[in-house]
Amino acid sequence: MSRRFTPKVVTANHLLDGDAIWLTADDRWTRNMCEAELIEDEAHADLRLLFAAGQKSVVVGAYLADAIAGPNGPEPTHFREDFRTKGPSNYAHGKQVELQ
Amino acid sequence: MYTYNDFDEAFVRTRVAQFADQVERRISGVLPEDEFRPLRLMNGLYLQLHAYMLRVAIPYGTLNSRQMRQLAHIAQTYDKGYGHFTTRQNIQYNWPKLKDVPQILSDLADVEMHALQTSGNTIRNVTADHFAGAAADEIEDPRPTAELLRQWSTDHPEFQFLPRKFKIAVSGAVHDRAVTLAHDIGVRIVRNDAGEVGYQIIVGGGLGRTPMVGKIIKDWLPKADLLPYVEAVVSVWNLLGRRDNKYKARIKITVFENGLEEFSRLVEDRFAVIRPTFSGVDQELLAEIWSHFATPAYLNAPIDGYLDRLNRDGAFRAWVDTNIAAHKVDSYAIVTVSTKKHGNTPGDVTDAQMRALADIGETYGHDELRISHEQNVILPHVHRSNLPAVYDALRQIDMATANVGLISDIIACPGMDYCALATARSIPVAQEIALRFEALKLEHEVGPLKIKISGCINACGHHHVGHIGILGLDRAGVENYQITLGGDGTEDTVIGEKTGPGFSYETITDAIERIVMTYLSLRTSAEETFLQAYRRVGMAPFKAALYEEAKAHAAE
Ligand code: SF4
Numbered sequence: 001m002s003r004r005f006t007p008k009v010v011t012a013n014h015l016l017d018g019d020a021i022w023l024t025a026d027d028r029w030t031r032n033m034c035e036a037e038l039i040e041d042e043a044h045a046d047l048r049l050l051f052a053a054g055q056k057s058v059v060v061g062a063y064l065a066d067a068i069a070g071p072n073g074p075e076p077t078h079f080r081e082d083f084r085t086k087g088p089s090n091y092a093h094g095k096q097v098e099l100q
Numbered sequence: 101m102y103t104y105n106d107f108d109e110a111f112v113r114t115r116v117a118q119f120a121d122q123v124e125r126r127i128s129g130v131l132p133e134d135e136f137r138p139l140r141l142m143n144g145l146y147l148q149l150h151a152y153m154l155r156v157a158i159p160y161g162t163l164n165s166r167q168m169r170q171l172a173h174i175a176q177t178y179d180k181g182y183g184h185f186t187t188r189q190n191i192q193y194n195w196p197k198l199k200d201v202p203q204i205l206s207d208l209a210d211v212e213m214h215a216l217q218t219s220g221n222t223i224r225n226v227t228a229d230h231f232a233g234a235a236a237d238e239i240e241d242p243r244p245t246a247e248l249l250r251q252w253s254t255d256h257p258e259f260q261f262l263p264r265k266f267k268i269a270v271s272g273a274v275h276d277r278a279v280t281l282a283h284d285i286g287v288r289i290v291r292n293d294a295g296e297v298g299y300q301i302i303v304g305g306g307l308g309r310t311p312m313v314g315k316i317i318k319d320w321l322p323k324a325d326l327l328p329y330v331e332a333v334v335s336v337w338n339l340l341g342r343r344d345n346k347y348k349a350r351i352k353i354t355v356f357e358n359g360l361e362e363f364s365r366l367v368e369d370r371f372a373v374i375r376p377t378f379s380g381v382d383q384e385l386l387a388e389i390w391s392h393f394a395t396p397a398y399l400n401a402p403i404d405g406y407l408d409r410l411n412r413d414g415a416f417r418a419w420v421d422t423n424i425a426a427h428k429v430d431s432y433a434i435v436t437v438s439t440k441k442h443g444n445t446p447g448d449v450t451d452a453q454m455r456a457l458a459d460i461g462e463t464y465g466h467d468e469l470r471i472s473h474e475q476n477v478i479l480p481h482v483h484r485s486n487l488p489a490v491y492d493a494l495r496q497i498d499m500a501t502a503n504v505g506l507i508s509d510i511i512a513c514p515g516m517d518y519c520a521l522a523t524a525r526s527i528p529v530a531q532e533i534a535l536r537f538e539a540l541k542l543e544h545e546v547g548p549l550k551i552k553i554s555g556c557i558n559a560c561g562h563h564h565v566g567h568i569g570i571l572g573l574d575r576a577g578v579e580n581y582q583i584t585l586g587g588d589g590t591e592d593t594v595i596g597e598k599t600g601p602g603f604s605y606e607t608i609t610d611a612i613e614r615i616v617m618t619y620l621s622l623r624t625s626a627e628e629t630f631l632q633a634y635r636r637v638g639m640a641p642f643k644a645a646l647y648e649e650a651k652a653h654a655a656e
Binding site: 016017018019020056061084091093 | 147150
């Protein structure tokens with residue numbers, strides 16, 4: 001049975017500070033997930049992941065994460081990815097304050 | 101406490117220099133991540149959800165004030181002003197930048213600390229009873245033994261690529277506060293029938309995916325045989341251990357699959373070969389190590405001021421009741437400083453608090469501090485006349501919470517707020533439970549109750565041995581919390597029993613409240629603790645409270 005492809009974003013951690021980052025359509029890395037490229041096609045996703053994995057001196061551990069289109073751009077579907085867009089819940093640290 | 105000799109100093113400095121070079125090559129792009137990753141892990145550097153995390157070893161949980169101040173300096177300079185004390189008596193920094201890590205390691209080396217072997221498939225930081233050297237029920241201080249094991253295992257050429265990580269805990273007291281039965285090897289200092297002090301060796305304990313209570317492999321081992329015997333155990337496992345399956349690689353599975361008898365036979369064979377190669381140098385070393393653990397120069401002072409304060413200050417008395425343990429010297433006390441003020445993150449201490457704790461330890465505690473696996477800070481030697489001053493100083497830094505051993509003294513691992521392996525959060529669950537019982541004003545009435553929370557099956561939060569254990573899971577993309585009851589991490593270690601289906605993030609605190617209310621309604625008296633009551637009545641009433649009443653409500 002072939003699985004239906006669900007939309008994805010390419011995400012990784014930044015090499016220098018470990019922060020969560022996402023790949024944009026114009027080959028930049030953004031700390032703001034809503035600027036990421038939402039990938040709807042499996043073959044294209046594989047290509048984008050290969051591109052990301054090649055950026056060895058910028059990012060660590062690139063992978064494809066599920067996402068959906070939201071009003072301002074891609075949004076996470078899983079709570080783990082959601083935390084990566086915000087930071088921890090016990091302190092106002094990380095993206096929830098840095099992206100303000 | 102142990103101080104580095106020239107060899108230790110040179111070794112740690114060399115490792116720092118090597119890692120500085122590796123980081124530089126990683127940043128410049130010469131070293132790819134695949135090659136860098138094992139190198140950073142050897143230096144305790146992880147990559148977590150939002151940032152790097154540096155895990156620093158605090159050998160057997162012992163610190164002096166100078167070291168505590170340096171931990172504060174690191175928290176303030178390179179992190180966000182706090183550190184997280186873990187269940188393995190380590191400290192973790194959650195926000196270091198890669199380029200700063202070599203400098204952090206160098207700062208640590210300045211106070212004889214490091215992050216070596218806090219990760220990877222090696223023998224990890226050796227842990228010990230946090231009341232070591234002070235407890236009234238102690239047979240012998242376990243720290244010299246732990247230090248001997250630490251020196252033997254650090255950079256041991258045979259044991260750098262073990263099938264999995266390997267954890268050793270040492271206890272020297274009648275009551276086991278080091279959870280030795282849940283370690284790969286537990287070492288207990290015991291007396292034999294002739295009254296001689298030696299070691300009882302336990303193997304194959306461990307929590308995680310397949311929790312197992314360790315088994316006694318040697319009832320009494322002469323002291324001089326410790327290193328060859330432990331080396332025999334590790335090397336038998338190193339050969340037999342399953343490298344094909346990470347979940348079956350721990351020694352608990354090896355012992356289980358081969359049987360204790362067969363495993364023990366192999367260890368004896370190996371021991372017979374190894375023992376003659378230990379010429380006694382290790383015993384000379386141990387004797388030298390002992391000289392670093394001299395008993396403090398105890399004070400002799402009147403304690404009238406303390407008794408007077410006890411009589412007139414209820415809050416002070418409550419704190420003494422919960423946070424003070426018996427010291428082997430009557431006029432002394434062991435103080436447990438709770439990091440768990442209601443609503444705080446268990447184990448988190450700010451740089452300002454660390455500095456103040458260092459000052460308190462230096463002024464009133466013979467310059468000794470400890471970190472407990474329950475994520476609290478211990479002042480092991482405080483003369484009772486100084487307890488009021490210590491209490492007042494702790495109040496100044498908001499660390500005088502009188503809750504040690506109570507329901508809000510929760511162990512919680514970092515969980516999905518930080519940890520890349522997590523399947524659910526644990527910190528906010530701990531915060532909410534603590535706040536709930538504070539609001540209900542029931543904490544002291546409930547009495548001794550240990551809640552332990554892990555954010556995944558790896559069980560860093562020791563949930564299996566919590567009187568109430570909580571395990572956070574990911575069930576179809578939603579956080580779900582499985583409860584176990586009746587676990588116990590003492591000398592009678594028991595793995596808790598699952599209650600049934602898990603609870604959502606929104607309902608887990610209610611579920612815990614129902615369990616506690618059920619206990620209060622069925623205990624025979626206020627003297628019957630939660631654990632005793634559970635052992636008497638079993639799971640049924642708690643199950644009914646959790647599931648049948650919930651069903652009845654739903655049907656209404
Ligand atoms: S138990 Fe799991 S979530 Fe918690 S710290 Fe350990 S690995 Fe991370």
